[in-house]
C-alpha cells in the first residue's frame with residue numbers, strides 16, 4: 001500500500017515538466033457511507049491518452065464523471081489547466097465554485113457516453129451544431145461546416161438529415177463522438193463507448209477513436225474493456241481496483257507484464273477473447 | 274313543461290351569439306394556464322428550497338379549493354371585469370393541473386439527456402429550452418388538449434359572476450320568459466357540438482404523438 005502511494009508521487013514529479021491539463025489532488029468520493037474512491041491523485045498531460053481499466057465497481061466511471069462535473073468529489077480538488085473545477089479560492093479559502101465558474105472550466109472537457117445520449121428530437125446535423133452555436137457562439141454556417149467535417153471524419157457525412165433513431169448503435173455512437181469533437185474540447189472522456197454495441201459494430205467505433213488518438217493533440221481518458229485497443233491507443237494504463245489506482249504505467253508494462261495478482265486475474269479474463 | 278320548437282328557434286340565435294364569449298374565455302384561460310403552468314413547474318423544480326416549497330404550497334392551495342369559490346372571491350375582492358376575472362381565475366386554477374402534466378413530461382426525459390447537455394456545456398436555460406422541453410412537451414400534448422376540453426366545459430361557472438357566456442344568456446332568457454328547458458338544452462347542444470370534434474382531434478394527436486422523430490413523418494417540429 002505505502003509503496004503504491006510513493007509510486008504515485010514519483011509519477012507526479014515526473015510529469016511536472018510536461019504540460020499538465022488534468023490534475024486530481026487527494027480526491028475522495030463517497031456515496032453516502034460508501035467510499036468508492038480514496039485519495040486519488042492523478043495528473044494527465046496535454047495530449048496524453050490514458051486508459052482506465054479495472055473490474056466493475058472499481059470507480060472508473062466515477063473518476064471521469066467528476067471531471068465532467070456530473071458527480072461532485074467529497075474531498076480534494078480537481079484542476080483543469082491549472083484552474084480548480086469544483087472550487088474557487090477566495091482570500092486563501094477554498095469555496096465551492098459557482099455555476100459560472102464551473103461552466104467556464106467545464107468547457108474544456110467533453111464526454112462520450114456508453115448509451116450515446118444523442119438528442120432524439122434533433123437531426124444528426126442539429127445534434128452537432130446546437131451546442132457550438134449556443135454555447136460557443138459561433139455562426140450557424142461555421143457550426144455546420146465544422147459539424148460536416150467531423151461527421152465526414154467519422155464516416156457519417158451523408159446522414160446529416162437523419163434522426164438518431166434511424167441510425168444503428170455504432171453510427172449513433174460515432175455521431176456522439178463527432179458532436180463532442182465539434183466543441184473542440186481539450187480533454188475528451190470516453191466511458192465504455194463500445195459496451196452497448198453489438199459485437200460487429202464495435203470495430204467501426206474503435207477505428208474512429210484510434211484516428212482521433214492518432215491526431216495527437218486531444219487529451220483522452222478512456223474507460224475500456226477492450227484490452228487490445230487500450231494497448232494500441234494508450235500512452236498510459238491505469239488499473240483501478242477498489243477505488244484506488246492499483247497499477248499504472250505504459251501498456252507494455254501494465255497489460256503485457258502485470259505485477260499484482262489482482263491485475264493478472266483481471267487480465268486473465270480477457271485472454272480467451 | 275313541454276318542448277316548444279318555435280321558442281327554441283327563436284332564442285337559438287341569442288344563445289349562439291354568446292358563443293364568442295365562451296370561446297374567448299376558454300382561449301384566454303387556456304393560454305394563461307399553459308404559460309403559468311410551465312412557470313409553476315419550473316419554480317417547483319428550483320434548487321432554491323424555500324421557493325420550491327412555497328410554490329408547492331401555492332399549487333396545492335389553488336388545486337384544493339373549488340374554482341367557483343375562487344371566482345366569487347376574486348370577483349368581490351378585485352375591481353376587474355367579470356370576463357377578466359373569469360379568464361384569470363380559471364386560467365390560474367387550470368395552471369395547477371397543467372403544471373402536473375408538464376411535470377410528468379419532464380420527468381419522462383431520461384437523466385442521460387441532462388448529462389449530455391452538461392457535457393456540451395449548455396447553460397441551465399439552454400438545456401431546458403433546447404433539450405428538455407422539446408422532448409417533454411410533445412408526448413403530453415394530448416393530455417394538455419384534454420384539459421382544454423375540460424376547461425371549456427367549465428366555463429358555465431362564469432355565469433356565477435355574470436359573464437354573459439352561453440349559460441348566462443340562457444338563464445336571462447329563462448328569467449324573462451319563464452321557459453328554461455329550451456335555452457338550457459340549446460346550451461348543452463352547443464357544448465356537445467364544440468366538444469366532440471375537439472375530442473376527436475385530440476385522439477388524433479394522441480395517435481400521432483406515438484410516432485415522433487424519425488418515423489414516417491419527421492416534420493414534427495417543436
Ligand SMILES: Nc1ncnc2c1ncn2[C@@H]1O[C@H](COP(=O)(O)OP(=O)(O)OP(=O)(O)O)[C@@H](O)[C@H]1O
Pocket residue numbers: 031036054055056057058059060061062063
Ligand atoms: N449515484 C450513485 N449512488 C450510489 N452509489 C454509486 C453511484 N454511482 C456509483 N456508485 C457506486 O460506486 C462504485 C463505483 O462505481 P463506478 O460506476 O465508478 O464503477 P466502474 O468502475 O465504472 O464500474 P463498471 O465497470 O461496472 O462501469 C460502485 O460500487 C457503484 O455501485
Ligand SMILES: [Mg+2]
Pocket residue numbers: 060061062191223
Ligand atoms: Mg463504469
